Amino acid sequence: MSEDRRLHVLRAIVQDYVQTSEPVGSKALVERHQLGVSAATVRNDMALLEEEGLIHAPHTSAGRVPTDLGYRVFVDRLSEIKPLSRGERTAITQFLHGAVDLDDIVDRTVRLLASLTRQVAVVQYPSLTRSTVRHIELVPVGGPRVMVVLIVNTGRVEQRIVDTGRDLTTVDGEALVARVRTRINDVAAGVPFRVAATSLRTLVEEFPEGDRHVIESVVTALEEALVEEREERVVLAGQANLARSRGDFPRSIGPILEALEEHVVLLRLLGELSEDPEVVSVRIGHENPVSGLQSTSLVSVGYGTGNERVASLGVLGPTRMDYPTTMAAVRAVARYVSDILGDPRSN
Amino acid sequence: MSEDRRLHVLRAIVQDYVQTSEPVGSKALVERHQLGVSAATVRNDMALLEEEGLIHAPHTSAGRVPTDLGYRVFVDRLSEIKPLSRGERTAITQFLHGAVDLDDIVDRTVRLLASLTRQVAVVQYPSLTRSTVRHIELVPVGGPRVMVVLIVNTGRVEQRIVDTGRDLTTVDGEALVARVRTRINDVAAGVPFRVAATSLRTLVEEFPEGDRHVIESVVTALEEALVEEREERVVLAGQANLARSRGDFPRSIGPILEALEEHVVLLRLLGELSEDPEVVSVRIGHENPVSGLQSTSLVSVGYGTGNERVASLGVLGPTRMDYPTTMAAVRAVARYVSDILGDPRSN
């Protein structure tokens, strides 16, 4: 009774079940796979697999279904990420090509992922904290008000308007704004935003008392942008795909939709994954701490410019999903998006 | 046999059915409402209402259910928009208070609407074409590239980067940018964006041949922003509420979710409503041209600064919805959002 064969059996069960969504019995298994043994033998193996908690029979006279743990073993030891077909690859490039700005990139990405995997796609906006500053611009917009525009390397642009408390339409005022702009960019350009924010704070001291509150208010605005980070946003698409695979979900899909509306929770989930952007992370069923998502799996991976992960994306589907294909799609999309973000043309 | 009483009966049927979601029979009706007549009489009225196509019996021995037409009559002639409770009003202001930017306003609004009505909320971003220009800023971002920032009266900020084909880091270049900036704002500030775009085009001629392509590329970028209007975006929330009221939907909620993912279609629906921002528009069941939404109703209304409608918002739910309350909530939220957009503090 080789352990090797038992794992073959497990793999066969997972594959069949994913395909047919029916519990799979010993007879069907030996017919569809070349296991080289009889149904009775398979039954013995199944009994053992069940003891190990890898599969489970919904009731006495039904076939077996993989448990979360079974899927886990499948993903970790029994499957390889399938390369995508040529068609799929070109579809990805086609779809992402021609995005006009960051919003558009994110939007297209999430739709692409959803249609590619036929599941719910989740894309996190590139975070500020993990980005580096490309440029900070100050634009006087009348009276004492200045628009502060922050451009980071992911192409994300953040702006807000601050009241400096001092009329800047004068010659002096304009000169001051110019000075502040120059110094700020001296200090911040090319620097990770989080670091830049603290250096900027020390920069304030450099200015004479009377001018200080102008730069002060600008720096404060930038710090706020960092702290609030309400822009830790996620975008979803493909919720309709949940309805298609009803039957995979014990109760209704309501709780799942509810969980998906808790963007904060999704962000936490997406955040808890490997730093290595090459590793596709999979959270299966109950491994998932969020109630409501315990009959789903989340396949996610980081993306970003260079080798720094700036955000994550992934798809969420029933635990009964085609992991190899899904993982391949997620990884491929993440790579393309990273490329696009890294390519200055498109920012 | 007064027509008056027949309409009373219709109203009673709608109210009971909305509340219980069970077909309502003649006996239950006379018990719950003071109609002053017997069940048999009500039955006669019901027969007539059915002939008129206002109600319908799912099968011979069941109670009656309003048809789309029945709801129509109810909404048009039998209901008044309920004033909101004091608590609801303060909830709205609380929830919307403290939004930091337009994205945030829209985001909070859609969530608020969803939780208030317990249905799917839809909010359209304020459109560019309907807004007036507040300010246009040009920011050189290295070499020949300029970031064009458009700020409109709704607080929406649109930016894109253009390549002017000419190095602007020189003294001459900077002066040219300054000239272009000044003239552009002379022409465009305070003007509806659509009008501004055409005036700007004529402005190009004003510049000497050699400088022309700089302003040319800027104006082109602005025109593109107008044309693409890919930013005609909608934001949704509360999809999970669909699952709650399953049972109202003949088939699964899948088709509805699918329809909701077609943002283009939603935009068209939201666009097709009265210009008058005071009128709450209701589209009931099959009145709705979109297949997939034919078992739902859309309650929508315009919103915007001043008396100009710049966008719409609404909620989508089962045709069996509490119209008076829903309409009240939608209208109230639209008003508050309009106020906030009109208030320059928050932009």
Next chain:
DNA sequence: ACTTGGCACTCGGGACCAGAGAGTGCCAGC
């Protein structure tokens, strides 16, 4: 001319039951 009580009728839904089919567990033999 309406309204009303009475009554026969219809239909959907739940309870119950039986049979079929699929799949298992176990055992004895190889």
Next chain:
DNA sequence: GCTGGCACTCTCTGGTCCCGAGTGCCAAGT
């Protein structure tokens, strides 16, 4: 340690029956 055989268990499907809710119609009352 593998295999074929066999008894057993359980779900699922379809059929039947009954109950209750609600209707439509009619004849009588105001």
